[in-house]
Amino acid sequence: MPSSSRIRNVFEPLENSVVAELWNSRFGIPTQAFDGFRFFRKSHSVWVISNSHIPKLSYETLGMRIMNLKDRPWKPTTCALQIFGRSATKNLIHLDEAGAKLFLTGGSQPILSLSEPGYVVVFYRGDVLGCGLYSHGKLISQLPKERRMDAKMQGEDI
């Protein structure tokens, strides 16, 4: 992947195929799942937004942050896995109720899986819960704090 400017609010366009191939290679997600979207890179983050005219403005965000390229391997975001991870065919783990509860509270658990070590899509009853890290027979929850079950929630609003 090409390197990127670190200047604030500069989103550099990325080819769809670059992103689609990375997700296909790690999770077996068909590359067509990324048709109809545009991708941008800002510093270490990759963003996805529905394909549409984007007026020339200074943006804080462009759609959803889907992956972080800072470390190797690249890390998918939980929110992106909940959209695109549904069609994953490899490196995924299905949890039972007790496992899901542990995962949702941010905990780690021993697990037997054929997944390659690294980031995995975590499922419970057909729904994507989010991103996990599978390593040495252990699944470590990567759920952001505000999405965990015991976390303090965003206040409701009117």
Next chain:
Amino acid sequence: MDSLERYREIVPDFEGFLAIQNLPLLHSARVNTLKVDRSQLLAQLNEEEVGYRVFEWYPLGLALDVESPGKLLVNLQGYMHIQEEVSMVPPLVLDPQPGEQILDLCASPGSKTTQISQMMENRGLVVANEPSLSRIAPLRSNCERLGVLNVAITRYDGRRFPGGPFHRILVDAPCSSEGRARRGQGVLLRCNRKRSLDLQALQIGLLKNAVQLVEPGSIVVYSTCTYAPEENELVVAEVLDKAHLESASIAGLKGCPGITEWEGRELNEDLAKCTRYYPHINDTGGFFVAKLITD
């Protein structure tokens, strides 16, 4: 509660209006159709033994009989969004269409932004503007949790938002928030005529900019969660030389017409097309909605 006294003449059944201020609101939520079907969410609520009632006027709105809806798995998963019942009205009046370019001028925390996004089926673009840095995080977090893919966030002063034209604009303006009193009476302690007049200058600036960021014949919706005419009809009146009003009512939800007289002053009679939502009429919070069509 004293601050509400000045509305005695304009609010129907004023004693009922005062009495309900002390009754806490039921929790309510909107089905997020970007992530689930309504039937799937209802089945999951049944399974978790969460009591609910579907709003008669809006099939995606639910009253929830549960203490902490934010902690439900269906909320963490982004299958629903906790949102006050009448707060779901302005996007319906705006009526955004898939593929359009929409501006939400005062977006955070994003209840209406994400409702607009789901009405557009994640297609087109919603520019969600929010000048305050500290309010960007909740806006972004809600968009992410709800699986929104057509929202871009900007941080301009809405009075000087550049660019356009947009197909439609929502101005859900900062306001004195009297309509939120059932969430906590504290909000009323800060409310008075002077504060409303201070906010009015900002609100007029926002709405005046909005009407010139769309093509003629486009919809601009102005909404607040306050009763103060200074922040509602008197703001809308300031742009009636550039836009005209259409009815902002919603089938099945009882609203009251906008006022056409205040403090002895006659106002433009078209302002009756605005809609006022009072808490004691539908057992909700309070809201004001105006639908403007630019000339």
